Amino acid sequence: MAGVSSELRVLIVDDDALVRAGLSMMLDGVHGIVVVGQAADGDEVSAAADLHVPDVVLMDLRMPRVDGITATRRLRGRHDPPEVIVLTTFDTDENILHALRAGAGGFLLKDTPPAEIVTAVRRVAAGEPILSPQVTRRLMDRAATQADAFERAQAALAALSPRENEVVLAVARGRSNAEIAAELFMSVATVKAHVSSVLTKLDLDNRTQIALLAHDAGLA
Structure with a gap:
């Protein structure tokens, strides 16, 4: 104005x-x-x-x-x-x-x-x-950090099978094992096996870390 x-x-x-x-x-x-x-x-x-x-x-x-x-x-x-x-x-x-x-x-x-x-x-x-220059620097650093995280997450998910990636996306959306089984037409035991495989392949500790990785990759 x-x-x-x-x-x-x-x-x-x-x-x-x-x-x-x-x-x-x-x-x-x-x-x-x-x-x-x-x-x-x-x-x-x-x-x-x-x-x-x-x-x-x-x-x-x-x-x-x-x-x-x-x-x-x-x-x-x-x-x-x-x-x-x-x-x-x-x-x-x-x-x-x-x-x-x-x-x-x-x-x-x-x-x-x-x-x-x-x-x-x-x-x-x-x-x-x-x-202000300080603010510009913070935004640049944040953008660089986000870009790095995105690339790392994309590379990590590329190591998974298509089915494992589907499970990752469902986990990121907060679905339970039973809900994932119903959505992907597999048994709960198979879902658990896929989740365990994802954790092992990506060296993660829990489902929360799976969800964060999916977020970094732009999937959720």
């Missing part, structure tokens, strides 16, 4: 009053940016957006009543929504991915230098997604 004036309108959402004050002082001193409002919790965001019509929302993640990911999803579901930059101390893979899936246009850590936060506000307002 782009404002009709030359100034970018920013709403700050954080349950820490000192953080809100610090960000407000920093941004209000920047030419072309004006802080139009603040909110102390995610449940205040919709009303604040209605009142202040921001171009960009700086959104904390951890708040007492409604978290930043939920608030971001609600904002991005509005007609002509503001852009959202998540600004947080929590950079776990899950937080990053959930925020981006909720529609956040940026993800920055709170120790990001002020000049970079200002740049992020301007870039995200212009429709250009931005991630």
Whole structure:
């Protein structure tokens, strides 16, 4: 969303009053940016957006009543929504991915230098997604790890017979031995034998590990 004036309108959402004050002082001193409002919790965001019509929302993640990911999803579901930059101390893979899936246009850590936060506000307002270097590295590492796990899982399953792969898929879907026997038209004893063979061939300890391997291979 782009404002009709030359100034970018920013709403700050954080349950820490000192953080809100610090960000407000920093941004209000920047030419072309004006802080139009603040909110102390995610449940205040919709009303604040209605009142202040921001171009960009700086959104904390951890708040007492409604978290930043939920608030971001609600904002991005509005007609002509503001852009959202998540600004947080929590950079776990899950937080990053959930925020981006909720529609956040940026993800920055709170120790990001002020000049970079200002740049992020301007870039995200212009429709250009931005991630802090630490976040970019985490996503790259995660992608590389997932790719490696996928290749390893695919190679492992290639060593199994077609029937054993069918059993692996059924195990991954949470089926019991009796249910697998009914689905694949074999005896329970035969199912147990296939499961035992899979565990031995793949050097696994239990059915949970079979299910995880199938997940890594993209089968479940």
